[in-house]
Amino acid sequence: xxxxxxxxxxxxxxxxxxxxxxxxxxxxxxxxxxxxxxxxxxxxxxxxxxxxxxxxxxxxxxxxxxxxxxxxxxxxxxxxxxxxxxxxxxxxxxxxxxxxxxxxxxxxxxxxxxxxxxxxxxxxxxxxxxxxxxxxxxxxxxxxxxxxxxxxxxxxxxxxxxxxxxxxxxx
Amino acid sequence: xxxxxxxxxxxxxxxxxxxxxxxxxxxxxxxxxxxxxxxxxxxxxxxxxxxxxxxxxxxxxxxxxxxxxxxxxxxxxxxxxxxxxxxxxxxxxxxxxxxxxxxxxxxxxxxxxxxxxxxxxxxxxxxxxxxxxxxxxxxxxxxxxxxxxxxxxxxxxxxxxxxxxxxxxxxxxxxxxxxxxxxxxxxxxxxxxxxxxxxxxxxxxxxxxxxxxxxxxxxxxxxxxxxxxxxxxxxxxxxxxxxxxxxxxxxxxxxxxxxxxxxxxxxxxxxxxxxxxxxxxxxxxxxxxxxxxxxxxxxxxxxxxxxxxxxxxxxxxxxxxxxxxxxxxxxxxxxxxxxxxxxxxxxxxxxxxxxxxxxxxxxxxxxxxxxxxxxxxxxxxxxxxxxxxxxxxxxxxxxxxxxxxxxxxxxxxxxxxxxxxxxxxxxxxxxxxxxxxxxxxxxxxxxxxxxxxxxxxxxxxxxxxxxxxxxxxxxxxxxxxxxxxxxxxxxxxxxxxxxxxxxxxxxxxxxxxxxxxxxxxxxxxxxxxxxxxxxxxxxxxxxxxxxxxxxxxxxxxxxxxxxxxxxxxxxxxxxxxxxxxxxxxxx
Numbered sequence: 001x002x003x004x005x006x007x008x009x010x011x012x013x014x015x016x017x018x019x020x021x022x023x024x025x026x027x028x029x030x031x032x033x034x035x036x037x038x039x040x041x042x043x044x045x046x047x048x049x050x051x052x053x054x055x056x057x058x059x060x061x062x063x064x065x066x067x068x069x070x071x072x073x074x075x076x077x078x079x080x081x082x083x084x085x086x087x088x089x090x091x092x093x094x095x096x097x098x099x100x101x102x103x104x105x106x107x108x109x110x111x112x113x114x115x116x117x118x119x120x121x122x123x124x125x126x127x128x129x130x131x132x133x134x135x136x137x138x139x140x141x142x143x144x145x146x147x148x149x150x151x152x153x154x155x156x157x158x159x160x161x162x163x164x165x166x167x168x169x170x171x
Numbered sequence: 172x173x174x175x176x177x178x179x180x181x182x183x184x185x186x187x188x189x190x191x192x193x194x195x196x197x198x199x200x201x202x203x204x205x206x207x208x209x210x211x212x213x214x215x216x217x218x219x220x221x222x223x224x225x226x227x228x229x230x231x232x233x234x235x236x237x238x239x240x241x242x243x244x245x246x247x248x249x250x251x252x253x254x255x256x257x258x259x260x261x262x263x264x265x266x267x268x269x270x271x272x273x274x275x276x277x278x279x280x281x282x283x284x285x286x287x288x289x290x291x292x293x294x295x296x297x298x299x300x301x302x303x304x305x306x307x308x309x310x311x312x313x314x315x316x317x318x319x320x321x322x323x324x325x326x327x328x329x330x331x332x333x334x335x336x337x338x339x340x341x342x343x344x345x346x347x348x349x350x351x352x353x354x355x356x357x358x359x360x361x362x363x364x365x366x367x368x369x370x371x372x373x374x375x376x377x378x379x380x381x382x383x384x385x386x387x388x389x390x391x392x393x394x395x396x397x398x399x400x401x402x403x404x405x406x407x408x409x410x411x412x413x414x415x416x417x418x419x420x421x422x423x424x425x426x427x428x429x430x431x432x433x434x435x436x437x438x439x440x441x442x443x444x445x446x447x448x449x450x451x452x453x454x455x456x457x458x459x460x461x462x463x464x465x466x467x468x469x470x471x472x473x474x475x476x477x478x479x480x481x482x483x484x485x486x487x488x489x490x491x492x493x494x495x496x497x498x499x500x501x502x503x504x505x506x507x508x509x510x511x512x513x514x515x516x517x518x519x520x521x522x523x524x525x526x527x528x529x530x531x532x533x534x535x536x537x538x539x540x541x542x543x544x545x546x547x548x549x550x551x552x553x554x555x556x557x558x559x560x561x562x563x564x565x566x567x568x569x570x571x572x573x574x575x576x577x578x579x580x581x582x583x584x585x586x587x588x589x590x591x592x593x594x595x596x597x598x599x600x601x602x603x604x605x606x607x608x609x610x611x612x613x614x615x616x617x618x619x620x621x622x623x624x625x626x627x628x629x630x631x632x633x634x635x636x637x638x639x640x641x642x643x644x645x646x647x648x649x650x651x652x653x654x655x656x657x658x659x660x661x662x663x664x665x666x667x668x669x670x671x672x673x674x675x676x677x678x679x680x681x682x683x684x685x686x687x688x689x690x691x692x693x694x695x696x697x698x699x700x701x702x703x704x705x706x707x708x709x710x711x712x713x714x715x716x717x718x719x720x721x722x723x724x725x726x727x728x729x730x731x732x733x734x735x736x737x738x739x740x741x742x743x744x745x746x747x748x749x750x751x752x753x754x755x756x757x758x
Binding site: 068093128137147148 | 184185187188189220221223358359360361362363364367368399400401402437438439440441442443454456457458459460516517518519520524525556559590592594598603606607610616721743744745748749
């Protein structure tokens with residue numbers, strides 16, 4: 001069980017100064033929970049479980065309330081992301097132009113489903129409702145860069161590029 | 172004033188996705204290399220997203236040339252042949268193309284998109300920007316502003332189509348120490364992107380629209396609730412707010428009057444239901460975005476229980492134009508009950524996908540065939556999905572329907588925010604219904620039973636149908652559930668969630684029947700109902716498919732015809748993608 005990512009992360013101390021800085025930025029205003037969580041996620045890459053109870057205490061609200069918000073909104077994630085984030089657009093235009101095949105190709109290639117991260121922490125796969133590039137459908141977004149007019153074959157090539165940047169650069 | 176040549180590169184999300192930045196850099200390098208005195212600028216989206224990156228050259232004499240598909244490799248040709256050589260690059264020119272796309276368009280909300288530099292306040296002002304607020308503050312009472320908007324006939328462009336002037340009037344009549352104007356930029360319809368494009372291409376128009384709304388209803392504070400998925404829109408809006416504040420257009424005592432107004436940006440965190448007004452307010456207050464019963468309407472008790480007016484981005488972008496040019500100029504367009512113009516996002520199976528703005532009342536046929544250029548690959552047009560998860564599918568037989576609020580509602584669809592997804596013979600209507608039901612079911616906030624459970628049960632039936640496991644009587648149950656959810660749900664999300672199902676059942680019932688009775692998907696989309704085989708005549712025995720098959724269902728030696736074991740096949744379609752000679756047959 002040594003390989004379990006979440007257990008290892010639990011051992012890492014929370015960057016309390018960073019959390020304090022974010023909460024102070026919003027003057028400890030409990031109505032600013034959403035922007036506070038957005039800033040925590042931007043800074044740490046995810047919302048660690050412990051940061052919920054810590055922020056709750058600082059803001060004077062119950063941890064349940066914050067947990068409720070974290071789980072309500074699609075943007076928030078409670079597990080860390082891989083090095084590269086892949087978003088498959090599931091908008092209507094992408095759907096009718098074959099987005100499903102793109103997702104399947106990624107799952108086939110990397111062995112992960114939506115919301116999961118590869119064992120080597122290189123890729124995280126996510127499905128998003130619409131990135132607003134409907135005229136270029138179907139699209140995937142890797143690390144913020146939009147790849148337009150994709151096919152399952154092209155997706156495999158894109159993944160190879162990002163893989164190449166990491167390990168086997170000579171290939 | 173403009174004495175030198177100007178080159179503009181379309182740098183909205185779509186232009187950037189198509190490689191616009193690289194084109195921009197290539198042009199910049201080339202200009203520097205040749206030491207040319209040309210002004211290279213960025214602009215928003217002109218709407219012809221299908222042919223990005225788009226570059227416009229405006230000569231010193233003021234003549235404009237549009238180029239499409241300008242990849243970084245092709246970009247130097249514009250400099251060498253056109254700027255230096257004086258001869259336009261004919262094979263990249265879009266003149267006829269643009270004339271065709273624009274022939275039926277009237278651009279009000281999109282007036283500056285793709286024309287000005289969105290990050291330049293001067294550019295916006297050069298296009299009569301902030302003159303409407305000046306006119307309103309100095310020459311008009313708030314009541315007159317409201318009357319002007321009422322007279323223009325402008326209706327909410329976010330979906331429901333409620334008259335904007337009336338909404339303002341309601342909010343104005345409530346007395347309060349504080350009122351709010353909220354710009355709804357939480358564009359949730361997965362297939363619409365006009366709000367993103369307007370903010371990216373003309374952020375000051377939205378700011379000015381909010382100021383006018385604020386002046387009209389008596390609010391001094393505005394909030395923009397914008398999707399976090401639109402990072403570029405957020406950046407450009409932030410810059411525009413700073414620029415407006417520095418120029419004294421936002422803040423205290425604007426333009427020397429006693430009107431004060433400030434704008435704050437709130438990033439949404441990804442919840443479709445937040446497009447609903449009361450859910451949006453809950454989210455702004457830092458709660459889970461769940462709707463509540465109305466009344467009281469936000470006009471009476473909205474954000475922090477204060478009178479609040481919520482308008483959509485496109486609605487607000489129209490306002491400055493209406494106030495500056497007068498209600499009559501706007502009401503000139505459109506039909507008796509639906510005035511003005513409407514922006515549509517054309518996507519799906521269409522040749523010229525992009526953003527268009529047409530007078531309301533134009534026939535759907537003109538939008539699809541004349542503006543949109545018809546269906547690619549000579550395929551047959553099947554229908555158009557309008558209004559996203561709350562809308563419906565309009566079949567080919569109703570192609571002569573005019574695009575106005577009333578006519579669209581009569582078909583069972585809604586105008587919605589303006590997403591138009593064109594479907595052809597390769598689109599399965601049951602799959603489309605399942606797709607939207609999956610979306611709304613995911614986005615259901617769970618507060619009311621009809622939506623929480625009703626959409627879940629509907630989705631289960633739709634999944635069974637697409638998997639060939641449903642019985643005929645389940646169609647009736649599906650319909651019954653659809654009516655119940657429509658009548659019983661608490662908010663607009665639930666009330667309209669059954670629309671995609673109801674319209675496809677109404678116009679494409681035969682496809683449902685084919686799935687259930689014949690276990691066939693006529694459009695060959697629903698995986699579980701397909702059979703993959705290899706054509707022995709075409710197969711060259713390259714082994715690509717066998718290598719790609721995840722379950723080892725394909726056998727065959729090198730240069731021998733391959734065979735798919737139907738018992739093992741999981742119908743993933745990998746072989747179809749892998750085959751380079753189209754030997755994999757699907758039935």
